[in-house]
Amino acid sequence: MHIDDVKIDDEFKCLCPGLTDDELRRLKANIISDGEFREPVVVWKSEEILIDGHNRHDVWWNMDGEQRKQIAPPRVLLKEFASREEAHNWIISNQLGRRNLDEKQKSYLIGKRYQAEKKDKSKNLKPGGSSGNVSSGHSDHSKKTEVVIAEEVGKSPKQVRRDEKFTEAVDTLVENIGPEVKPEILNGKEITKKKVMEIAELPADNQKDEYDRAMGRGKPSGGDSFDPAEWGGMEPVDDPVIPEDVVTEYHVKEMQAAFNEVQKRATALKKAIHELPDGPGGAWYNPNAMQDIMTCYTNLMNTIKYRKPVAVCGHCGGKKCERCYQTGALNKDQSEALREGLEATA
Structure with missing residues (x-):
């Protein structure tokens, strides 16, 4: 059976994690670089329905005629199912x-x-x-x-x-x-x-x-207060990684969400400040006042950057200790200090 004769079943395709457009482009680039599809696609023999390999199938269908001449289509592995x-x-x-x-x-x-x-x-x-x-x-x-x-x-x-x-x-x-x-x-x-x-x-x-x-x-949404939940940030982890109550890299990424969104808002604030009138009649014409504001802005961004959790605490391994203020994670300042301390004693 040739790959072009394979049928696509939407219900079955839904079960296979799809790729974003960028990921599909990277997969296509890797296949072209390798010069072949390394893995076969699996097809339900009697029904001719694709069972596994939907992303590779999508890549094949998005190749132009010249690319198809250089690269052979994915191999088809036939498998039978009773229902x-x-x-x-x-x-x-x-x-x-x-x-x-x-x-x-x-x-x-x-x-x-x-x-x-x-x-x-x-x-x-x-x-x-x-x-x-x-x-x-x-x-x-x-x-x-x-x-x-x-x-x-x-x-x-x-x-x-x-x-x-x-x-x-x-x-x-x-x-x-x-x-x-x-x-x-x-x-x-x-x-x-x-x-x-x-x-x-x-x-x-x-x-x-x-x-x-x-x-x-x-x-x-309206309002001046920042609600992390509004942007999908800093919510409790649904499925803590075993052992329970130990912070892992997965949890650190969850903790970073709120910092990421505050940084986005602060960046938007800087853009808004620069777009304010700056002519003779503008409210921000005073260069000294503007310099003070931008100094405060820089300090704010540095605070966000260096207080953002970046790694599982190397002192307690995520079990939470006094060194990480019972969070199980280290920010950039603490992480760099730990690394420098390890290098100094190496």
Whole structure:
């Protein structure tokens, strides 16, 4: 079978984490540089439906005639499935087995799997339903679906149920805003799972504005006070990395969100100051006053820069100590001091 004859199923493609436009361009550039598609695509043999390799398929379709002459199409690996449910579950298991999934991508897939297995189990428990396995590899009907999945993926049943809520929220925003939000949510760091679920609970007409605001593209709501939650920043981590209560690099990135948004606002403030009238009748004509203002602005930006959390505390390993003021993280000043101290004693 040739790659050009493969069919695309929207439901199956939705299960595979997509790439942003920039990531697709980088993938295409890497394939052109390598001179080949290193990995094959997987196709459901009897249905001719693409099961795995959607991003590579997209790259192939976006190549021009000259590029296609230089690079052979992706190899097609044929695989048979007894039903759509079996193919659906294979895609999820295959994706979850990959090491390059980040937390949001993994949560989305776990939520999808939970939805599918709950549906299968409910169907099989009806009068006349099959007494076979709920899904391939599962035969213990005494355990709840979320317990079985939790044991396999290394999470708690509560986290599995929360992953389902996150999956529902992503699908809601895709439906109400557009398919472009899915790779932004799952591949980006700008918005947290908690914020995604909060936006999905809003009326459909309000979701896009709130989503853009959370991504740093929209206008902030009225008021002079800074609310980190308004921009998707500094919210509690949904799924703390084990061991519990130990700060990790994931948590540090969450802590940085508020600093990033304050810096954006401060930059916008500088632009607004420069756009004020500066002629003879302007309020900012006094050069001494302007110099004082810009000095204060520079001090503000330096404070933001050097107080922003940049690393897990090297003194306690994220367990929180007096050196990091019980935060588990070091800012730039502290991190540089620690590094200099280590270098001095090396």
